[in-house]
Amino acid sequence: MAEYTLQAEPPLAGxxxxxxxxxxxxxxxxxxxxxxxxxxxxxxxxxxxxxxxxVDLPEIGRSVLAEDDTRLIRLAPDLAFALFTHATPDAGRVxxxxxxxxxxxxxxxxxxxxxxxxGPDARRALERIxxxxxxxxxxxxxxxxxxxMEHLGVLILRTGEDDYLLLSASxxxxxxxxxxxxxxxxxx
Amino acid sequence: MIIHHPLLGPRxxxxxxxxxxxxxxxxxxxxxxxxxxxxxxxxxxxDNPAGVHQELWYHEQGxxxxxxxxxxxxxxxxxxxxxxxxxxxxxxxxx
Numbered sequence: 001m002a003e004y005t006l007q008a009e010p011p012l013a014g015x016x017x018x019x020x021x022x023x024x025x026x027x028x029x030x031x032x033x034x035x036x037x038x039x040x041x042x043x044x045x046x047x048x049x050x051x052x053x054x055v056d057l058p059e060i061g062r063s064v065l066a067e068d069d070t071r072l073i074r075l076a077p078d079l080a081f082a083l084f085t086h087a088t089p090d091a092g093r094v095x096x097x098x099x100x101x102x103x104x105x106x107x108x109x110x111x112x113x114x115x116x117x118x119g120p121d122a123r124r125a126l127e128r129i130x131x132x133x134x135x136x137x138x139x140x141x142x143x144x145x146x147x148x149m150e151h152l153g154v155l156i157l158r159t160g161e162d163d164y165l166l167l168s169a170s171x172x173x174x175x176x177x178x179x180x181x182x183x184x185x186x187x188x
Numbered sequence: 189m190i191i192h193h194p195l196l197g198p199r200x201x202x203x204x205x206x207x208x209x210x211x212x213x214x215x216x217x218x219x220x221x222x223x224x225x226x227x228x229x230x231x232x233x234x235d236n237p238a239g240v241h242q243e244l245w246y247h248e249q250g251x252x253x254x255x256x257x258x259x260x261x262x263x264x265x266x267x268x269x270x271x272x273x274x275x276x277x278x279x280x281x282x283x
Contacts, residue, residue: 060195060251076251077195131200145196148203148249 008089011113011173017181020188022119024180030083030114031091032167036104037078048102049080063144063157073144073157081108081155083167112155113173115180117164125183126164130156150179191257192269196250203249209234210242210256213276238262244272 012026037045049057053066057080063073070084082095092107099105117126127134129149134156139145144157152175155167168176189201211234216226239262245255254272259265 061197076253079251131202133198146250147199153249 011170012115012177015115015177019181019184020119020121020125022117022122022125022184024184025116026177027085027114027116027165029085029087030109031086032108032112033082033092033095034106034108035072035080035082035095035099036106037080038102038104039078041102042078045099045103048099052098052100058142061144063142065142071157071159073155075144075146075155111170112167113170113176115166115168115177116159117166117180118160118162120162121187122162122164124187125180126156128183128186129179130154132156134158136161150175152176152179189264189266191245191255191266193247193250193253193255194269194271195253196247199247199250203247204255205246205248207244207246210244210272210275211235212244213256213272213279240267 010026010028013028015024015026017024035045035049046057049055049072053068053070053072055064055066055072057072058064058074060074060076063071065071068084070082073081073083075081084091086094089109091109092105096105123134123136130147131149132145132147133139139158141158141160144155146153146155148154149166149168152168152172154176157165157167159165166176166180190198191201191204193199212230214230216223216230218227220226239260240258241261242256242258245257247253247255256270256272256275257266258268260267
C-alpha cells in the first residue's frame with residue numbers, strides 16, 4: 001500500500017504582498033486558544049493567568065503582551081484569547097497545563113486565520129471596511145475589538161503605531177483576504 | 189443606528205440581532221396553577237407601544253452578549269443600554 005504523508009496547510013499560508021505602501025501578510029504558526037473564566041471562580045482564574053504569564057488579564061477591549069510574547073486579549077467579562085507563536089498542533093493542551101486548568105480552554109487555532117497589516121496607510125484601508133472608530137486616539141495601542149468587515153466577523157487588534165492584526169474565520173479565509181486586498185487597492 | 193454597548197462603547201446596529209420584547213426575560217413559573225395561560229401570554233401576547241420600549245438585542249458580530257435596549261419606537265432614540273445579565277440579576281435571578 002502506498003505511503004502517505006499529510007502536511008498541515010493553513011488557508012492563507014504564504015500570503016505576502018505590498019499594496020499602496022502597506023505590507024499585508026499571513027503570520028505563520030499562530031496559535032489561538034480561548035480562555036473562559038469559570039463562573040464564581042474568576043479570582044482563581046485571574047491568579048492563574050498572573051502566575052502563568054506574569055501579567056494581569058487586561059480590561060475588556062484591550063490586549064497585553066506577556067513576557068513570552070503571548071498576547072492575551074480580553075473580549076468579554078468571562079472570555080479572553082491567548083495568541084502566540086506555536087508550530088505544533090497541541091496549543092490547547094499547552095495552555096491548559098500552564099494555567100493548571102483554572103480556566104476553560106478551547107484550541108481555536110484551526111478555525112481562525114490571521115492577516116497582518118503594516119504601514120502608515122494601513123488605517124486608511126481598514127477604515128473603509130471596518131465599522132468601529134480606528135482613530136489612534138480612540139483605538140489605541142493594544143486595543144482589540146470584535147466587529148464585522150464586509151459581512152465577515154473579524155477580531156481586530158492594534159499591535160503597533162501603524163500595525164494591525166486581523167483574525168477571521170478560516171472557512172471564509174479567501175473572501176476575507178479579498179476584502180482586505182480590495183480595500184488596499186482602493187487607496188492606492 | 190448606533191447602540192452604545194455598556195462594555196464596548198458605540199457599535200453599529202448591523203453587528204446586532206434583534207430578538208424582541210425584553211419581557212421574554214420573565215419566563216413564567218411552569219408549576220404555577222395558571223401556567224398554561226401564563227405561557228400563552230409569554231409566547232404570543234405582546235404590547236406594541238408607540239413610544240418607549242424595552243427590547244432584547246444580541247451582539248452576534250461582537251462579544252456575543254445579550255443586551256436590554258430601551259428604545260423609543262417613534263423616533264428610534266435609545267435612552268438606555270444594559271447587559272441582559274445585569275437586568276435579570278436585578279430582577280432577582282441568581283446567575
